[in-house]
Amino acid sequence: EPEVTQTPSHQVTQMGQEVILRCVPISNHLYFYWYRQILGQKVEFLVSFYNNEISEKSEIFDDQFSVERPDGSNFTLKIRSTKLEDSAMYFCASSGVYEQYFGPGTRLTVT
Amino acid sequence: GENVEQHPSTLSVQEGDSAVIKCTYSDSASNYFPWYKQELGKRPQLIIDIRSNVGEKKDQRIAVTLNKTAKHFSLHITETQPEDSAVYFCAASSSDGNQFYFGTGTSLTVIP
Numbered sequence: 468e469p470e471v472t473q474t475p476s477h478q479v480t481q482m483g484q485e486v487i488l489r490c491v492p493i494s495n496h497l498y499f500y501w502y503r504q505i506l507g508q509k510v511e512f513l514v515s516f517y518n519n520e521i522s523e524k525s526e527i528f529d530d531q532f533s534v535e536r537p538d539g540s541n542f543t544l545k546i547r548s549t550k551l552e553d554s555a556m557y558f559c560a561s562s563g564v565y566e567q568y569f570g571p572g573t574r575l576t577v578t
Numbered sequence: 579g580e581n582v583e584q585h586p587s588t589l590s591v592q593e594g595d596s597a598v599i600k601c602t603y604s605d606s607a608s609n610y611f612p613w614y615k616q617e618l619g620k621r622p623q624l625i626i627d628i629r630s631n632v633g634e635k636k637d638q639r640i641a642v643t644l645n646k647t648a649k650h651f652s653l654h655i656t657e658t659q660p661e662d663s664a665v666y667f668c669a670a671s672s673s674d675g676n677q678f679y680f681g682t683g684t685s686l687t688v689i690p
Contacts, residue, residue, distance in 0.1 A: 565627065
């Protein structure tokens, strides 16, 4: 069964550094999403992406964040200058029409 | 925007009993309501979903009901087993399907 994959599984970075989180959505899916989950808290929507552009973004998704689909398979989330409060699990998800499937997540630790 | 509330935050049941988790939403235009199960350290996994044109959906021991008028939906797990222990999240999708709003989660513990 196809799955969403994410790399790396864990990223440690220093405050102020840029990070890129990578995702490979399920191949025939058209909608892509990034979510954040701070430890012990709920899943928070960051951004959705369709037809090579952002379709929705939350207030969390400020100018420090950007997304890109650089080729036909990858979907990336870039955080330009990380802050301590960016430490969280970041999940990528993809969907066809409705059903949304999550990747295994990247745990980002900002020190 | 949409606001999804979920109750209870924690739930303990004896093995074999039923568990019910409830969510309410605010945007009457939301039309898709998935439920996710998240085990510790793992990804949320879609376990069941319901669209707004249906009032109830069942898949073996799991069922979801939707009351569009009252804007609430519930997850029902019957004959609970220890492996059902996890955090369960409800969600509501915006009418264009571009944004999903999650509830705060329910930590379910099934006691053997």
